[in-house]
Amino acid sequence: MDASRGELVLSQPIPRVRHAILPGETRLDLARRMAQSVAFAFSIDPARTAAQPDFDFSAEALVLPEAVVARSRVRGRIAMTREAALIAATGADQLFVYVIVDGEFDVKPTRSGRRLRGGDILIIDLAQAVTLLGADYGAIMMVLARGALPDPLRRLDLHGAEIRGDHPLARTIVSTLACLCEDAPRMTQAQGSVVLRAAIEMLGLALTDVRRTRTAPRALKAMAEALVDDHLDDPALSPAWIAGRLDVSRATLYRAFAAYGGVTRFIDDRRSQQAWVLLTSAGDLSLGEIAARCGYPGRTRLVQAFSERFAVSPETVLSASEDDRAMLQEQAARAMMDAWDRRTGRSER
Incomplete structure (x- = not known):
């Protein structure tokens, strides 16, 4: 194959990063690694998190040109905050898409006043402050550039926008991302990118619908x-x-x-x-x-x-x-x- 034409690159499997407790590792060690894995976006208190007797965490992240997709499972309560100091220190300006597979999640500030549940999708703008509170949950997270969304969505304030689980596209978006995570070991980067772009396109359509139906802010x-x-x-x-x-x-x-x-x-x-x-x-x-x-x-x-x-x-x-x-x-x-x-x-x- 001709590497200059890209065949070798396209045939490579999707890079993955795994997080799980290691032999001989304490819960505090695991919590510290968990905090480090999301440090670009959120702050987590490792000591408080690890103090929970039932705390456990596992995750696997896929690295693709269009986005980073991670699937995680958390046992116990987790508080993730993004404040002005972290925003200034990291300079991250991407969108963070949080897909709740199961369990429940709170977000502050909130647009809807409701707790997020399995099937719901939350959009976080990493240029703005937010606090996420979750307990005993499974989630798929996606970090993507603002420009990955169709125009004009990329120019709108999407911070805190929610796609509820009963939206016609919500289940398809969730299942597409879940299949990507599950089948990644057997996919090439090119195949993974096609699946991911399909999920992002559906996400854009769903966000357009949400924007159209929300004619006025809730009182x-x-x-x-x-x-x-x-x-x-x-x-x-x-x-x-x-x-x-x-x-x-x-x-x-x-x-x-x-x-x-x-x-x-x-x-x-x-x-x-x-x-x-x-x-x-x-x-x-x-x-x-x-x-x-x-x-x-x-x-x-x-x-x-x-x-x-x-x-x-x-x-x-x-x-x-x-x-x-x-x-x-x-x-x-x-x-x-x-x-x-x-x-x-x-x-x-």
Whole structure:
């Protein structure tokens, strides 16, 4: 073959880089290598990550002319941040595409106010700050130049853009990238590039659709409500936590919920409503389990909040006769309707 014509280069297998725990290696060693592998884009605290008794990490990266594609599996919680100092130090100006294969992911700041789940695709602009929080997840990551996307997408602010898993192209994009990762050992660089370019083209089409359908930014209140409903089980959920996630002041957030009586009241109402649903439909759950699912620090706090909201204790609901339970259901329905009136602005009570 004539190397000057490129046949030898094109016939070479796709370069790969693997990360997994080595014999005799500690979790801290693995966490440090993990942090180093993403240091061009994100900061990770190796000590805090490795302190988790169940922490584990494995990854394989494919290096192609158009992009770097990596498939990873993480056990435990991971926090990855990109702040102004790192942006200035690395000078990276690429797009980071995060495909959630399974598990869940949070992003701050967020455009949608929702937690990302399996099948969702997130676009991060490495020229902007962001924090990613994941736990027990599998993902495919792709770093590509802005110019790899079709015009005019490359000139738009795509930071934080999401392609939801129910988009017609989402599953095909995910499966194409998954097949690329799986079949890379048997592919040449030329074959890998063809598959990757197809995935990027579909990504561009999906982003164009997302841009067309988002005719206006979501209202702050709607985004905050989505965060609350998505994180009811998190004891840290609070006005300050929401304001931080949405990158707004607490005063701005409170104004959005003034008609409701404040953000704290909204959180309390949603938790008590969820507790009612679990209490009356999942009879095999203990009060402690219900408390945990609703974000209460313990059974005692659940009983207190539930009794204040519905004027009846959880134990009374559980032991009520059929006739009494029907009355209690109606009582709860009125309380929930009152909360919905405040939520939609139809009531100032």
